[in-house]
Amino acid sequence: DQQVKQNSPSLSVQEGRISILNCDYTNSMFDYFLWYKKYPAEGPTFLISISSIKDKNEDGRFTVFLNKSAKHLSLHIVPSQPGDSAVYFCAATLNFGNEKLTFGTGTRLTIIP
């Protein structure tokens, strides 16, 4: 039972344009959401997070949007840079402060120079 879903296995975006990565979840008890970025042969690194009491969180070029009614979140990267090419994982947790994460299957983002 995949509780966190990333339906796009891959995405290619031109450098300088906006990258939008999507994530859907089924468990309405999730109350904290995170995005992790992973380069080959490295562990995931934290990117940005959002609490269920918010609908938007912004950090530099990265913005995460949460639509609780649709059980959907998205990560926007503007402008996209070649160094953003990586696999992006969406993750969710049941309780703020409990870092047991449920991950999606990931989206491989390729930024085209």
Added chain:
Amino acid sequence: DTGVSQDPRHKITKRGQNVTFRCDPISEHNRLYWYRQTLGQGPEFLTYFQNEAQLEKSRLLSDRFSAERPKGSFSTLEIQRTEQGDSAMYLCASSFNWRGTVEAFFGQGTRLTVV
């Protein structure tokens, strides 16, 4: 380097052998997590510790798997009688549990291949 350290980075073993992995968390972190990642999937939770106490184990963690965190410092994950289905990347993560963040820091992982 003050990040999460995992050893070894790669392990090839024959089916039926036992293997043990080590994770050294960031020193001030009281929580330590083990995840497993197979090809094309996201990391899947296996177990976690708060200090030396193992607080939760996933049903993925069969009785062939055991994890310890003596004295609340480093942790070991042992797999007995390995099977080909155990081939995966084993990731360790650590965090400091306070109500300001849920960010977990991951190590580079140990890639296990069972032949």
